[in-house]
Amino acid sequence: MTWSWQGDGTVVLVAMLAGCACALVGSFLVLRRMSLMGDAISHAVLPGLVVAFLVTHSRGIGAMLVGAVVVGILTALLTQVIARYGKVEEGAAMGVVFTILFAIGLVLIRQATDHVDLDPSCVLYGNIAHIYADAFHGTPVALKNLAIVFALNLFFVTAFYKELKVSAFDPALSSTLGINANLMHYALMILVALTAVVSFEAVGSILVIAMLIVPPVTAYLLTDRLGVLLFLSVVFAAASALLSQLAVIAFPVWFNTPVQPDTSAMMTVFAGFFLMVAIVVAPTRGLASKAWQHLALRAQIRREDILGVLYRFRENLGDAAAAMPTADLRRIFGHGLLTRYALQSLRRRRLTSTTDGNGLILTEKGLNRAERLIRSHRLWESYVAQYSDLPLDHLHEPAERVEHFIGPRLETALREEVADPQADPHGRSIPSGQPEKND
Amino acid sequence: MRGPAMLLVLPALVAVAVTAAAALGGDEFRRVLSLADYNTRIVVLGTTLLGAAAGLIGTFTYLRKRAMVSDALAHATLPGIAAAFLLVGQKEIVPLLIGGAIAGTLGVLCVMGLRRIPRIHEDAAIGIVLSVFFGVGLILKSAATQLSMGDQAGLDRFIYGTTAGLIRQDAWLIGLTAALILISVVLLFKEFRLLCFDAAYAHSLGRRVRLLDLLMMALVVITTVVGLQAVGLILVIALLIIPAAAARFWTDDLATMTWLSVEFGAASGFVGALISGSYANLPAGAVIVICAGVLFFFSMAFAPARGIVFAWWRRFALRRRIGRQHVLRALAEHEEAHGSERPLPFASLHQMRSWRRIELRDHIQRARAADELTIDPNDNIRLTPTGRVRAHRLLRNHRLWELYLIRYADVAPTHVDRDADLIEHVLPAAITVELERVLAEKRGAIPASPHPLGDVP
Numbered sequence: 001m002t003w004s005w006q007g008d009g010t011v012v013l014v015a016m017l018a019g020c021a022c023a024l025v026g027s028f029l030v031l032r033r034m035s036l037m038g039d040a041i042s043h044a045v046l047p048g049l050v051v052a053f054l055v056t057h058s059r060g061i062g063a064m065l066v067g068a069v070v071v072g073i074l075t076a077l078l079t080q081v082i083a084r085y086g087k088v089e090e091g092a093a094m095g096v097v098f099t100i101l102f103a104i105g106l107v108l109i110r111q112a113t114d115h116v117d118l119d120p121s122c123v124l125y126g127n128i129a130h131i132y133a134d135a136f137h138g139t140p141v142a143l144k145n146l147a148i149v150f151a152l153n154l155f156f157v158t159a160f161y162k163e164l165k166v167s168a169f170d171p172a173l174s175s176t177l178g179i180n181a182n183l184m185h186y187a188l189m190i191l192v193a194l195t196a197v198v199s200f201e202a203v204g205s206i207l208v209i210a211m212l213i214v215p216p217v218t219a220y221l222l223t224d225r226l227g228v229l230l231f232l233s234v235v236f237a238a239a240s241a242l243l244s245q246l247a248v249i250a251f252p253v254w255f256n257t258p259v260q261p262d263t264s265a266m267m268t269v270f271a272g273f274f275l276m277v278a279i280v281v282a283p284t285r286g287l288a289s290k291a292w293q294h295l296a297l298r299a300q301i302r303r304e305d306i307l308g309v310l311y312r313f314r315e316n317l318g319d320a321a322a323a324m325p326t327a328d329l330r331r332i333f334g335h336g337l338l339t340r341y342a343l344q345s346l347r348r349r350r351l352t353s354t355t356d357g358n359g360l361i362l363t364e365k366g367l368n369r370a371e372r373l374i375r376s377h378r379l380w381e382s383y384v385a386q387y388s389d390l391p392l393d394h395l396h397e398p399a400e401r402v403e404h405f406i407g408p409r410l411e412t413a414l415r416e417e418v419a420d421p422q423a424d425p426h427g428r429s430i431p432s433g434q435p436e437k438n439d
Numbered sequence: 440m441r442g443p444a445m446l447l448v449l450p451a452l453v454a455v456a457v458t459a460a461a462a463l464g465g466d467e468f469r470r471v472l473s474l475a476d477y478n479t480r481i482v483v484l485g486t487t488l489l490g491a492a493a494g495l496i497g498t499f500t501y502l503r504k505r506a507m508v509s510d511a512l513a514h515a516t517l518p519g520i521a522a523a524f525l526l527v528g529q530k531e532i533v534p535l536l537i538g539g540a541i542a543g544t545l546g547v548l549c550v551m552g553l554r555r556i557p558r559i560h561e562d563a564a565i566g567i568v569l570s571v572f573f574g575v576g577l578i579l580k581s582a583a584t585q586l587s588m589g590d591q592a593g594l595d596r597f598i599y600g601t602t603a604g605l606i607r608q609d610a611w612l613i614g615l616t617a618a619l620i621l622i623s624v625v626l627l628f629k630e631f632r633l634l635c636f637d638a639a640y641a642h643s644l645g646r647r648v649r650l651l652d653l654l655m656m657a658l659v660v661i662t663t664v665v666g667l668q669a670v671g672l673i674l675v676i677a678l679l680i681i682p683a684a685a686a687r688f689w690t691d692d693l694a695t696m697t698w699l700s701v702e703f704g705a706a707s708g709f710v711g712a713l714i715s716g717s718y719a720n721l722p723a724g725a726v727i728v729i730c731a732g733v734l735f736f737f738s739m740a741f742a743p744a745r746g747i748v749f750a751w752w753r754r755f756a757l758r759r760r761i762g763r764q765h766v767l768r769a770l771a772e773h774e775e776a777h778g779s780e781r782p783l784p785f786a787s788l789h790q791m792r793s794w795r796r797i798e799l800r801d802h803i804q805r806a807r808a809a810d811e812l813t814i815d816p817n818d819n820i821r822l823t824p825t826g827r828v829r830a831h832r833l834l835r836n837h838r839l840w841e842l843y844l845i846r847y848a849d850v851a852p853t854h855v856d857r858d859a860d861l862i863e864h865v866l867p868a869a870i871t872v873e874l875e876r877v878l879a880e881k882r883g884a885i886p887a888s889p890h891p892l893g894d895v896p
Contacts, residue, residue: 035511100681259582
């Protein structure tokens with residue numbers, strides 16, 4: 001299959017508009033920790049739609065919207081009532097409400113089958129293939145409706161940006177500022193219901209739920225700013241729409257099957273994929289960056305431990321020029337990659353230098369650094385010995401751990417606290433010298 | 440009504456209702472209700488057992504605040520079912536269920552994993568898993584359809600459920616599931632209870648909290664997978680949440696709640712299946728859920744323990760009692776100032792507090808009925824000896840508390856009246872004695888007011 005602007009282009013546009021409209025309002029659902037309200041509303045509008053059909057005997061969008069908005073508000077309201085007056089946990093209250101409404105919808109549909117042609121699976125999956133076909137006979141209605149809803153959401157978000165922001169992050173503050181958080185809540189719920197209904201026919205309720213939640217969460221992992229969050233979540237939604245249509249076209253070719261997956265289902269998969277990537281590579285919060293920070297910290301600790309060992313070696317022999325054989329160091333720290341890397345980077349940083357007997361000595365700079373570490377270690381031991389009743393042989397362990405994290409200010413404070421800043425509780429001398437700034 | 444007796448009410452009601460309906464309804468009706476058809480028997484048995492099983496395990500997920508996780512889990516089964524379908528074809532039900540169970544478990548694990556990532560909260564984790572898994576499921580499902588491996592109805596059955604199509608094998612499967620859950624819950628009741636009410640404490644006792652959590656969710660997965668073809672995806676979620684939420688209104692005791700939840704689930708399944716069997720065009724799954732919904736809203740309104748109506752009534756009764764006691768105290772203070780000969784006119788009493796006239800009339804009426812005061816035709820009110828005793832007790836509580844606040848809490852004398860006003864009604868006798876002791880007041884005497892009393896004209 002090849003790309004056709006009229007067919008595929010329209011489908012992508014429809015999917016993009018639906019996805020972006022959902023992502024805009026969904027961002028606030030996610031921030032308010034009410035993502036599941038999107039899930040609940042998009043299931044619960046079913047009876048609203050059926051009643052609208054039964055009353056008007058048509059599939060006109062106007063009646064459908066009214067039905068959906070009414071049931072959407074009802075869902076939010078009932079959930080609140082059950083949670084507040086019945087003291088039911090909010091999630092469970094939502095579950096009670098939307099399943100019951102959905103069941104009522106199913107019963108109504110079965111009763112109405114004689115009057116209207118309505119397939120519940122249409123609500124669930126949508127029918128994006130029809131849009132492809134319709135695109136060759138003028139602009140599809142769904143496209144126009146989605147464009148309107150997208151514009152409406154965009155307007156709402158920009159016009160009430162400040163109000164939405166405050167009420168999302170701090171409902172109490174928003175009340176004191178005179179912004180009615182409850183009103184914003186219901187306005188948001190109405191928009192969710194509207195967006196859901198207009199999107200259903202094109203892309204199905206599952207995509208609506210996915211787009212309400214997944215792109216905003218992805219964006220939330222990447223940024224701390226609300227404006228950027230909104231922008232990114234719209235970008236992710238649009239990108240999943242485009243990529244999914246391309247994938248749909250490419251799928252039969254790549255896998256050599258007659259199977260052509262559904263665009264909207266594919267879109268949820270791409271949104272999920274973006275989320276997974278964000279979870280891994282997000283700056284500072286991502287798994288990769290966490291792992292990297294962890295590794296860097298471990299390497300630094302290993303380097304410092306090696307410096308400490310070199311210092312003590314020197315100290316024990318009482319010989320400033322004594323070189324410690326590298327093999328001995330390896331015996332202490334193991335032969336792992338981390339040790340090898342630490343030894344290398346110590347040399348690179350000119351903290352240690354190699355003698356010709358394959359031994360290691362501290363350079364001037366290295367000695368300085370080692371002294372700082374030993375100072376931290378022994379000051380901490382003195383401090384703990386002075387203020388807690390730990391026996392002498394229990395002092396080394398905790399000091400070994402804490403020595404890496406004592407900065408200049410803490411060091412000064414410790415020095416002022418301990419009785420004898422010259423020697424540690426084991427009788428070893430604490431290296432003198434002023435704490436220096438971290439480099 | 441306590442414990443076991445409470446548990447007998449619902450089955451009895453259902454039995455009476457069914458008998459009555461059978462007696463009043465027509466022949467067709469009677470045939471369904473008397474379970475004469477083999478088919479009806481299978482369906483009713485299946486849905487009843489499913490309701491019971493879901494109600495049983497649902498109790499614990501509800502209390503563990505994991506109700507909506509079952510939403511994610513139910514949606515997450517679809518890719519497993521569709522994948523199994525692609526691999527083995529539609530005829531075999533067991534591989535499909537296994538596929539569904541595997542995918543469902545994976546979904547639960549994903550929810551638990553996503554929740555640990557900063558900025559992804561429980562609700563978002565659930566939404567992500569349910570939509571993305573379901574999307575994958577839809578792709579696999581359409582693949583199965585397009586590869587013409589059989590009609591789509593084979594898989595749609597799991598999304599919408601076909602209760603009427605339950606066969607003997609399905610009923611057996613549901614029965615086995617129910618038995619499995621029952622055994623697990625009986626064996627692990629103590630552990631589950633700990634997990635639900637204090638997971639941190641359970642952990643400190645050395646219980647494997649994560650393992651228990653997983654086990655609980657595995658039982659939910661099994662119930663969901665088995666329930667899918669009976670009532671469909673959304674409605675099985677309902678059975679896992681609603682009976683438990685309804686049972687919670689009736690009791691604070693876990694064992695009682697568990698049994699009630701089982702009963703609610705079973706009754707919904709039983710009655711729902713019968714109703715949908717008796718009328719054409721009623722999808723059984725939906726009717727079952729609506730039955731559960733009726734039970735829920737009834738419980739929320741009328742359950743004595745936590746229902747709304749009783750809570751309102753209790754609050755209303757308390758307000759009335761407090762109001763009557765305020766009347767008594769006002770009369771006692773009046774007597775204190777002006778002697779017991781001078782009655783207090785209604786108009787003056789009305790001005791002493793911001794109570795509405797009709798409210799005050801009600802308080803006076805009830806106090807008179809309790810022989811605490813008399814009111815003459817000129818609307819003058821006097822305490823009776825009974826009323827005087829009670830009023831003095833209140834006044835003593837009030838004053839003691841005021842003195843206590845002034846002496847030990849450093850509250851200014853001008854500010855103690857309101858606080859004492861709230862507490863005078865609920866101060867137990869033991870505390871009054873204790874107050875008299877610490878304040879070194881005379882036993883049973885009424886201390887003088889530490890602040891000027893608003894003089895009544």
